[in-house]
Amino acid sequence: MNNxxxxxxxxxxxxxxxxxxxxxxxxxxVSNSAVNGFGMGLAATAVLIGSNIVISMLRKATPDExxxxxxxxxxxxxxxxxxxxxQAFFTPLYEALGIFLPLIVVNCIILARAExxxxxxxxxxxxxxxxxxxxxxxxALTILGVIRELFGAGSVFGKTVMWGSFExxxxxxxxxxxxxxxxxxxxxxxxxxxxxxxx
Amino acid sequence: xxxxVIIISGILINNYVLSRILGICPFLGVSKQVExxxxxxxxxxxxxxxxxxxxxxxxxxxxxxxxxxYMQTVTFIxxxxxxxxxxxxxxxxxSPTLYQSLGIYLPLITTNxxxxxxxxxxxxxxxxLLETTVNSAASAIGFGLAIVLFAGIRERLELSNIPxxxxxxxxxxxxxxxxxxAFLGFAGLV
Numbered sequence: 001m002n003n004x005x006x007x008x009x010x011x012x013x014x015x016x017x018x019x020x021x022x023x024x025x026x027x028x029x030v031s032n033s034a035v036n037g038f039g040m041g042l043a044a045t046a047v048l049i050g051s052n053i054v055i056s057m058l059r060k061a062t063p064d065e066x067x068x069x070x071x072x073x074x075x076x077x078x079x080x081x082x083x084x085x086x087q088a089f090f091t092p093l094y095e096a097l098g099i100f101l102p103l104i105v106v107n108c109i110i111l112a113r114a115e116x117x118x119x120x121x122x123x124x125x126x127x128x129x130x131x132x133x134x135x136x137x138x139x140a141l142t143i144l145g146v147i148r149e150l151f152g153a154g155s156v157f158g159k160t161v162m163w164g165s166f167e168x169x170x171x172x173x174x175x176x177x178x179x180x181x182x183x184x185x186x187x188x189x190x191x192x193x194x195x196x197x198x199x
Numbered sequence: 200x201x202x203x204v205i206i207i208s209g210i211l212i213n214n215y216v217l218s219r220i221l222g223i224c225p226f227l228g229v230s231k232q233v234e235x236x237x238x239x240x241x242x243x244x245x246x247x248x249x250x251x252x253x254x255x256x257x258x259x260x261x262x263x264x265x266x267x268x269y270m271q272t273v274t275f276i277x278x279x280x281x282x283x284x285x286x287x288x289x290x291x292x293x294s295p296t297l298y299q300s301l302g303i304y305l306p307l308i309t310t311n312x313x314x315x316x317x318x319x320x321x322x323x324x325x326x327x328l329l330e331t332t333v334n335s336a337a338s339a340i341g342f343g344l345a346i347v348l349f350a351g352i353r354e355r356l357e358l359s360n361i362p363x364x365x366x367x368x369x370x371x372x373x374x375x376x377x378x379x380x381a382f383l384g385f386a387g388l389v
Binding site: 021022023024025028029068069072073076077079080083084099102103105106107108171174175176177178179180182183184186187188190191 | 218219220221222223224227269270271272273276277280306309311312316319323364365366367368369370372373375376377379380383
């Protein structure tokens with residue numbers, strides 16, 4: 001498989017959120033504003049690239065039976081590093097993401113890429129795969145974040161864009177709104193994919 | 200905080216799935232039948248309570264004593280992974296049918312963020328050992344309640360006429376959204 005194909009797969013054709021529907025917890029929990037979604041996406045991308053590279057480098061030395069614990073240790077190490085970096089340099093984001101920052105370690109996307117891709121492919125391809133899946137995740141989170149912030153708070157990336165008399169629908173930034181908006185987006189996505197399949 | 204408040208809060212007000220949004224993967228994945236949902240929630244309750252207690256002990260008596268607080272994430276996830284392995288072996292031995300129906304989701308409890316979430320929150324809230332035990336169990340029961348109710352609704356949805364585009368995940372997410380809205384009503388309880 002060439003690297004351009006790998007790259008496009010992760011972002012669009014095999015998008016972790018819209019196509020594979022995995023990694024739902026952070027997707028729903030931190031997409032209540034565009035900045036949070038974007039920040040979470042980038043943090044997960046950094047972990048994903050790092051863990052994919054290391055796991056791919058170790059793939060010949062890793063015994064099959066205990067690969068999952070090894071993956072988890074590698075991922076947890078990168079999560080700890082990223083957590084410290086975010087805490088030191090992006091303190092407001094650190095506080096906004098709260099418990100979901102250490103919880104990147106149990107994001108199914110990262111373990112899924114380790115198992116399905118990095119363990120079987122070369123280091124460079126794995127880095128590309130990590131980058132593309134991470135960006136696909138970031139894209140999905142940002143789209144969700146923009147929609148929820150727009151309707152729930154009347155702003156985008158913290159800037160007010162709705163007209164003055166606009167009454168924010170605060171339910172959209174609540175957990176219930178997260179489920180609702182993602183449900184609508186997935187339904188729209190499936191209309192398009194169904195059309196494509198029937199042609 | 201009194202223990203009663205912790206229990207009510209864990210099960211209803213701060214329900215792990217519907218208010219905190221943790222543990223969504225098994226919530227969406229293993230909720231097609233009430234029976235499997237019930238089995239899953241039993242497995243999660245067991246793992247979550249044990250994990251909460253063991254991680255608390257590890258944090259208090261090992262990590263803090265040695266000044267290794269930054270190793271929290273790595274330590275906790277390893278403890279949980281080992282526990283899940285253990286529960287998997289026990290279920291495989293005593294109930295092969297349950298083992299088969301839970302399928303791939305059993306090892307996935309390791310990456311159930313509710314389990315790691317409860318462990319980290321126990322430390323963050325500075326709970327004692329008793330409060331930790333109660334909170335972990337209550338949160339797990341809350342998770343079980345949500346997933347079993349959700350499975351009941353989804354069993355009915357299977358039989359109803361749903362627009363093509365909404366089949367599968369979209370309609371499940373709408374259902375979850377309405378349930379979350381209903382649980383929002385508990386917010387003023389305590």
